[in-house]
Amino acid sequence: MPHPCLTCGACCASFRVDFSVYESEIHGGRVPASLADEINDSICRMRGTDYARPRCAALTGTVGEKAACGIYEWRPSPCREFAAGSEACNRVRQRHGLPALESGLY
Template structure:
Protein backbone atom coordinates (compact mmCIF):
# COMPACT_ATOMS: atom_id res chain seq x y z
CA UNK A 1 0.00 0.00 0.00
CA UNK A 2 1.23 3.56 0.55
CA UNK A 3 2.52 5.82 3.30
CA UNK A 4 0.93 8.32 5.60
CA UNK A 5 0.28 11.89 4.56
CA UNK A 6 3.74 12.84 5.87
CA UNK A 7 5.28 9.96 3.91
CA UNK A 8 3.44 11.14 0.78
CA UNK A 9 5.61 14.24 0.80
CA UNK A 10 8.82 12.24 0.69
CA UNK A 11 11.06 12.16 -2.35
CA UNK A 12 10.08 8.56 -3.16
CA UNK A 13 6.66 8.65 -4.80
CA UNK A 14 4.85 5.34 -5.15
CA UNK A 15 2.06 4.72 -7.66
CA UNK A 16 0.10 3.48 -4.64
CA UNK A 17 -0.24 7.04 -3.36
CA UNK A 18 -2.51 7.82 -6.29
CA UNK A 19 -4.36 4.51 -6.15
CA UNK A 20 -5.60 2.70 -3.03
CA UNK A 21 -7.50 0.14 -5.12
CA UNK A 22 -6.06 -2.83 -3.22
CA UNK A 23 -7.40 -1.30 0.01
CA UNK A 24 -10.87 -0.99 -1.50
CA UNK A 25 -11.15 -4.40 -3.13
CA UNK A 26 -12.79 -6.71 -0.61
CA UNK A 27 -13.86 -6.66 3.01
CA UNK A 28 -12.17 -10.07 3.29
CA UNK A 29 -8.80 -9.05 1.88
CA UNK A 30 -7.03 -7.13 4.63
CA UNK A 31 -6.81 -10.23 6.87
CA UNK A 32 -4.23 -10.94 9.51
CA UNK A 33 -1.98 -13.85 8.63
CA UNK A 34 1.45 -14.22 10.21
CA UNK A 35 1.41 -11.25 12.59
CA UNK A 36 2.09 -12.00 16.22
CA UNK A 37 0.05 -10.51 19.06
CA UNK A 38 2.66 -7.80 19.70
CA UNK A 39 2.42 -6.59 16.08
CA UNK A 40 -1.37 -6.67 16.11
CA UNK A 41 -1.48 -4.69 19.36
CA UNK A 42 0.17 -1.79 17.49
CA UNK A 43 -2.82 -1.41 15.15
CA UNK A 44 -5.36 0.97 16.72
CA UNK A 45 -8.44 -0.95 17.86
CA UNK A 46 -10.81 1.20 15.79
CA UNK A 47 -9.25 -0.24 12.60
CA UNK A 48 -9.55 -3.93 13.61
CA UNK A 49 -12.70 -5.92 12.78
CA UNK A 50 -14.97 -7.37 15.46
CA UNK A 51 -13.61 -10.93 14.95
CA UNK A 52 -10.03 -9.63 15.41
CA UNK A 53 -9.17 -11.42 12.15
CA UNK A 54 -8.36 -8.45 9.95
CA UNK A 55 -8.85 -4.80 9.30
CA UNK A 56 -12.29 -3.24 9.79
CA UNK A 57 -13.92 -2.36 6.49
CA UNK A 58 -16.66 -0.01 5.44
CA UNK A 59 -18.16 -1.96 2.57
CA UNK A 60 -15.15 -3.20 0.60
CA UNK A 61 -12.91 -0.35 1.78
CA UNK A 62 -10.39 -0.71 4.61
CA UNK A 63 -11.22 1.77 7.36
CA UNK A 64 -7.54 2.83 7.54
CA UNK A 65 -7.57 4.11 3.95
CA UNK A 66 -7.97 7.85 3.57
CA UNK A 67 -8.42 9.79 0.36
CA UNK A 68 -10.08 9.03 -2.95
CA UNK A 69 -9.25 5.79 -4.79
CA UNK A 70 -7.56 6.48 -8.10
CA UNK A 71 -6.61 10.03 -7.15
CA UNK A 72 -4.75 10.38 -3.85
CA UNK A 73 -4.74 7.97 -0.91
CA UNK A 74 -2.82 7.19 2.24
CA UNK A 75 -2.87 4.56 4.94
CA UNK A 76 -3.51 5.75 8.47
CA UNK A 77 -1.67 2.70 9.90
CA UNK A 78 1.09 2.40 7.29
CA UNK A 79 3.93 1.82 9.78
CA UNK A 80 2.03 -1.03 11.50
CA UNK A 81 -0.04 -2.35 8.56
CA UNK A 82 -0.68 -6.12 8.30
CA UNK A 83 1.65 -8.40 6.39
CA UNK A 84 -0.87 -8.88 3.56
CA UNK A 85 -0.68 -5.12 2.93
CA UNK A 86 3.11 -5.22 2.93
CA UNK A 87 3.28 -7.96 0.30
CA UNK A 88 0.94 -6.37 -2.26
CA UNK A 89 3.24 -4.70 -4.78
CA UNK A 90 2.55 -2.28 -7.64
CA UNK A 91 1.87 -4.26 -10.80
CA UNK A 92 1.46 -7.69 -9.17
CA UNK A 93 -1.58 -9.92 -9.74
CA UNK A 94 -3.47 -8.57 -6.71
CA UNK A 95 -2.76 -4.99 -7.76
CA UNK A 96 -3.99 -5.68 -11.29
CA UNK A 97 -7.23 -7.28 -10.05
CA UNK A 98 -7.96 -4.38 -7.72
CA UNK A 99 -7.13 -1.69 -10.28
CA UNK A 100 -9.28 -3.43 -12.90
CA UNK A 101 -12.23 -3.53 -10.50
CA UNK A 102 -11.93 0.24 -10.02
CA UNK A 103 -11.54 0.93 -13.75
CA UNK A 104 -7.89 1.99 -13.38
CA UNK A 105 -5.19 1.07 -15.90
CA UNK A 106 -3.02 -1.91 -15.02
CA UNK A 107 0.49 -0.98 -13.89
CA UNK A 108 3.57 -2.63 -15.38
CA UNK A 109 5.22 -5.14 -13.07
CA UNK A 110 8.01 -3.47 -11.11
CA UNK A 111 11.17 -5.63 -11.05
CA UNK A 112 12.35 -6.62 -7.57
Protein backbone atom coordinates (compact mmCIF):
# COMPACT_ATOMS: atom_id res chain seq x y z
CA MET A 1 0.00 0.00 0.00
CA PRO A 2 1.47 3.42 -0.94
CA HIS A 3 2.24 5.97 1.75
CA PRO A 4 -0.94 8.03 2.35
CA CYS A 5 0.91 11.30 1.77
CA LEU A 6 1.37 10.31 -1.88
CA THR A 7 -2.36 10.68 -2.46
CA CYS A 8 -3.08 13.43 0.05
CA GLY A 9 -1.36 16.82 -0.19
CA ALA A 10 -3.85 18.40 2.23
CA CYS A 11 -1.12 19.94 4.39
CA CYS A 12 0.43 21.55 1.29
CA ALA A 13 -2.91 23.18 0.54
CA SER A 14 -3.71 24.34 4.06
CA PHE A 15 -0.85 26.10 5.82
CA ARG A 16 1.41 29.11 5.51
CA VAL A 17 4.96 27.74 5.43
CA ASP A 18 7.54 30.06 6.99
CA PHE A 19 11.15 29.02 7.50
CA SER A 20 14.60 30.45 8.16
CA VAL A 21 16.24 32.34 5.30
CA TYR A 22 19.22 30.03 5.82
CA GLU A 23 17.16 27.15 4.39
CA SER A 24 16.88 29.04 1.07
CA GLU A 25 19.53 28.29 -1.55
CA ILE A 26 20.30 32.03 -1.73
CA HIS A 27 21.62 31.78 1.83
CA GLY A 28 23.30 28.38 1.49
CA GLY A 29 20.28 26.15 2.09
CA ARG A 30 18.46 23.77 -0.24
CA VAL A 31 14.99 25.28 -0.80
CA PRO A 32 14.97 26.59 -4.40
CA ALA A 33 14.95 30.40 -4.46
CA SER A 34 12.28 30.38 -7.18
CA LEU A 35 9.82 28.83 -4.71
CA ALA A 36 10.49 31.05 -1.69
CA ASP A 37 9.74 34.67 -0.93
CA GLU A 38 11.94 36.47 1.58
CA ILE A 39 9.61 38.08 4.13
CA ASN A 40 12.27 39.82 6.22
CA ASP A 41 15.93 39.38 7.19
CA SER A 42 15.22 36.10 8.97
CA ILE A 43 12.09 34.53 7.43
CA CYS A 44 11.21 33.08 4.02
CA ARG A 45 7.80 31.77 2.96
CA MET A 46 6.97 29.09 0.43
CA ARG A 47 5.27 30.67 -2.57
CA GLY A 48 1.57 30.05 -2.75
CA THR A 49 1.10 29.54 0.98
CA ASP A 50 0.19 33.13 1.88
CA TYR A 51 -3.37 33.11 0.56
CA ALA A 52 -6.79 32.57 2.11
CA ARG A 53 -6.79 29.26 0.19
CA PRO A 54 -3.10 28.30 0.27
CA ARG A 55 -1.48 25.90 -2.15
CA CYS A 56 2.28 25.49 -2.01
CA ALA A 57 3.98 26.18 -5.33
CA ALA A 58 5.94 22.93 -4.89
CA LEU A 59 2.79 20.79 -4.67
CA THR A 60 2.14 18.73 -7.78
CA GLY A 61 -0.99 16.78 -8.62
CA THR A 62 -4.46 16.88 -7.12
CA VAL A 63 -5.15 16.99 -3.39
CA GLY A 64 -6.80 13.77 -2.25
CA GLU A 65 -6.05 11.88 -5.45
CA LYS A 66 -2.39 11.93 -6.36
CA ALA A 67 -0.18 14.57 -4.81
CA ALA A 68 3.53 15.01 -4.30
CA CYS A 69 6.10 17.56 -3.25
CA GLY A 70 8.13 18.67 -6.23
CA ILE A 71 11.07 19.50 -3.94
CA TYR A 72 10.68 16.69 -1.39
CA GLU A 73 14.44 16.26 -0.85
CA TRP A 74 14.87 20.04 -0.43
CA ARG A 75 11.66 20.89 1.46
CA PRO A 76 11.95 23.30 4.42
CA SER A 77 11.95 22.26 8.06
CA PRO A 78 8.22 22.88 8.78
CA CYS A 79 7.39 20.36 6.06
CA ARG A 80 9.98 17.88 7.35
CA GLU A 81 8.56 18.16 10.87
CA PHE A 82 4.88 17.76 9.92
CA ALA A 83 3.73 14.31 11.04
CA ALA A 84 1.32 12.20 9.00
CA GLY A 85 -1.51 11.03 11.25
CA SER A 86 -1.01 13.87 13.73
CA GLU A 87 -3.94 15.93 15.00
CA ALA A 88 -3.02 18.75 12.59
CA CYS A 89 -2.76 16.29 9.70
CA ASN A 90 -6.19 14.84 10.38
CA ARG A 91 -7.73 18.30 10.77
CA VAL A 92 -6.59 19.37 7.30
CA ARG A 93 -7.47 15.99 5.80
CA GLN A 94 -11.01 16.48 7.12
CA ARG A 95 -11.09 20.01 5.67
CA HIS A 96 -10.33 18.48 2.27
CA GLY A 97 -12.91 15.69 2.68
CA LEU A 98 -10.36 12.94 3.39
CA PRO A 99 -10.59 10.31 6.14
CA ALA A 100 -8.37 10.54 9.20
CA LEU A 101 -5.18 8.54 9.49
CA GLU A 102 -4.22 6.56 12.56
CA SER A 103 -1.56 8.35 14.56
CA GLY A 104 1.88 6.85 14.86
CA LEU A 105 1.61 4.70 11.75
CA TYR A 106 3.59 6.93 9.46
